[in-house]
Amino acid sequence: MRKRLTRFLSLALVLGLLWFGTAACASQPPSQFDQAQQESTQRGADAVTKESTKGGEFNVFFPQAEGEYERVFAQEKQGFAEIKLKQNGQDVAVMSINDVKNNPTAANKFKASTQAIDGFPVVQQGSTATALLVGDRYQVKVLSRSPSFTPQDREAWLGRFDLKGLENLSARN
Structure with missing residues (x-):
């Protein structure tokens, strides 16, 4: 009985890791923030420089x-x-x-x-x-x-x- 339980838990762990790995690698649609970052980068906008006027x-x-x-x-x-x-x-x-x-x-x-x-x-x-x-x-x-x-x-x-x-x-x- 203990051997079956160990085998079952091992199998559940392996399947869980496989599922998590697949889900993590799946492509997610870009968020609104990703799109804004991409657009600002394409426009050539950089972060605020220290030398800019207050x-x-x-x-x-x-x-x-x-x-x-x-x-x-x-x-x-x-x-x-x-x-x-x-x-x-x-x-x-x-x-x-x-x-x-x-x-x-x-x-x-x-x-x-x-x-x-x-x-x-x-x-x-x-x-x-x-x-x-x-x-x-x-x-x-x-x-x-x-x-x-x-x-x-x-x-x-x-x-x-x-x-x-x-x-x-x-x-x-």
Whole structure:
């Protein structure tokens, strides 16, 4: 009886190991995180570099809100800062400054620019975003969040940033 029990347990152990080994080797569909990682790698985005500017340093370069507009600081991290622009309490745009040191290929799109604001190259990104590059280092972007916020509005707000101050920051860093 004891011999049969030992044989049974041994067989169960072998079958369990075989099943576990087969299940571990079976291909699993990629998770949403695997896909995001693959896409960011394909775009050439690297991890945030230590040399990128701290997001808090960008806050002074954002335009001041006036009249029916208000600014809401939304996000700040190494190499990036973002502000929501509200008009009469409703989100109309998002403004950001991004250190392209974290993704150097992001500056390539400005090489073919035919438009400039205060001497800095400007590009349209789709139908809702306008961006400019300061000192080959900082991408300043305004994204429309409302159909009423036009490309002309985006360009006007880009011109309100302290672009010369940001250029001086890029020269120091």
